[in-house]
Amino acid sequence: MKVCVYGVGAIGGLFAARLARGGVSVSGVARGATLASLRERGLVLIEGEARRRIDIAASDDPAALGRQDVVIVAVKTTAIESVAEGIAPLLTGDTVILSAMNGVPWWFFNGLADAPPGLRLPSLDPTGVLDRSMPASQVIGSVVHLSASSPEPGTVRHGAGRRVIIGAPAGPPDGRAEQVAELLRRGSFDVEVSDRIQRDIWYKLWGNMTMNPLSAITGATLDRILDDTLVRQFATRCMREAAQVGARIGLTITDDPEKRHEVTRALGAVRTSMLQDVDAGRGVELDALVTVVSELADALAVPAPNIDALLGLARLHARVRHLYP
Ligand SMILES: NC(=O)C1=CN([C@@H]2O[C@H](COP(=O)(O)OP(=O)(O)OC[C@H]3O[C@@H](n4cnc5c(N)ncnc54)[C@H](OP(=O)(O)O)[C@@H]3O)[C@@H](O)[C@H]2O)C=CC1
Ligand SMILES: CC(C)(CO)C(=O)C(=O)O
Structure with missing residues (x-):
């Protein structure tokens, strides 16, 4: 299974490092000082007193990383439009997009039966570019109940917690959510699958x-x-x-x-x-x-x-x- 992390900061770096350590094939879309550091020093994971170098393929050009089975989107929400602009070369119609950010995401009202039909909010994907480039049908949502920080580019420090809740926006747990859960467990995350991730x-x-x-x-x-x-x-x-x-x-x-x-x-x-x-x-x-x-x-x-x-x-x-x- 090919996994790419889009945004190798605190959370993305933690996912990338722990999955790679668990034997998963992981790459990362990174830029600037983070990319330079990943190439020179590898991804550095600090957990407790342990400091470990983990090498992952990284590029600021998603096309160089190719089509993926899973893309973990872990940028700050303020950068999500830049992901929408870049993500296409990583995706096939079957790629799962794991959205790992705080707050209300662009796909939130999909499958939410009690939301007014056609509800659109001015600040949430006003042009529809997020939904077009990262369709809700391919998304698995998440809540990341742990803490991490990036003391310097390319280095991630795991703080507290390992709990991640995931779920498909629409309907009961399906095969994709279970597959992603199994994947994350290879990174030693405590994963729960929710029947209503919203x-x-x-x-x-x-x-x-x-x-x-x-x-x-x-x-x-x-x-x-x-x-x-x-x-x-x-x-x-x-x-x-x-x-x-x-x-x-x-x-x-x-x-x-x-x-x-x-x-x-x-x-x-x-x-x-x-x-x-x-x-x-x-x-x-x-x-x-x-x-x-x-x-x-x-x-x-x-x-x-x-x-x-x-x-x-x-x-x-x-x-x-x-x-x-
Ligand atoms: N940190 C935590 O403990 C927790 C964070 N969260 C949430 O997780 C999300 C991610 O947070 P966090 O990991 O802390 O944030 P960080 O700022 O540490 O990481 C985001 C990373 O994404 C990179 N990035 C942004 N846009 C692009 C792009 N277009 N191409 C390549 N890389 C890009 C940034 O690079 P650059 O530095 O160059 O901008 C940065 O390395 C947020 O929504 C946050 O609220 C949730 C729970 C806990
Ligand atoms: C620390 C906490 C839990 C405070 O609401 C948080 O979610 C954050 O810092 O983003």
């Missing part, structure tokens, strides 16, 4: 759609955000609104926000990925995490004044720093 994505989003922008705006770690009563209550109000939005498209959340806060608070003094992006001067994944929820609330006529306030503040904060268009 529900799992929405549940993760329910937490990070507030924590990420709140950390970006304030510069605070998760513990400080949740220990501030007013900010915690604001996050709770946003989550209640998001829960109402989700319920309208069949993605009901039964948990109470407080229960979720307790889980997040236990993570301690974590700098969220969005705060790290702000610190590094990188674009922020605001559209996939927050804009989409605000637009969905609007489309479904669910009042969401707190989510809109969060979006407005986070967007302005990012725009002032040239981190959002």
Whole structure:
């Protein structure tokens, strides 16, 4: 089985390294300093005290890597259009595209019976280029419940966790999801196959759609955000609104926000990925995490004044720093 990872950063690098270590034939689409480093030093995987070099074929030209059985898309959501532009040479009609990013992806409403037919959101694939180049029928979605970082290009450090949930957008688990699960298990990931991956994505989003922008705006770690009563209550109000939005498209959340806060608070003094992006001067994944929820609330006529306030503040904060268009 030929597997290509598109975007060899923290998550892509971890998938690539662990699959290659498990004997899978892996290549990577990388660019710039990452590509140079992969060619010179191989992909470096740091797990605990262990540091290991793993050689994979890498190119910034997907045509040089050829047709694949599975393509793992692991860029930041802000770069997804560049993947749409480049991915064609990797695909046949049977290639599985494993979408491994946070937030609401372009294929999210496919197979979601309770979503209004033909629903389109302004910030989600407005031109249809993502759907044309990466059709939902070929996608397996995922929720990546682990952490990784890339301390320097071509090096990936595995943080905590090994859990990955995957599932086809439409219908019950099918053969493709099971095949991808088996593949990922060769990389020693703990894989679950979901019969409704959108529900799992929405549940993760329910937490990070507030924590990420709140950390970006304030510069605070998760513990400080949740220990501030007013900010915690604001996050709770946003989550209640998001829960109402989700319920309208069949993605009901039964948990109470407080229960979720307790889980997040236990993570301690974590700098969220969005705060790290702000610190590094990188674009922020605001559209996939927050804009989409605000637009969905609007489309479904669910009042969401707190989510809109969060979006407005986070967007302005990012725009002032040239981190959002
Ligand atoms: N890191 C984590 O612990 C977790 C991350 N996630 C999610 O996973 C996704 C990926 O995050 P993460 O791995 O941290 O991000 P990174 O920024 O570490 O990695 C993304 C990689 O994609 C590369 N890339 C982007 N566009 C292209 C392109 N057109 N061609 C080739 N390479 C490209 C980037 O290269 P360059 O540097 O040149 O831009 C970078 O190496 C995000 O949606 C994130 O929210 C989810 C769970 C945990
Ligand atoms: C740390 C966490 C869980 C905070 O919501 C996260 O999802 C992120 O940093 O992107």
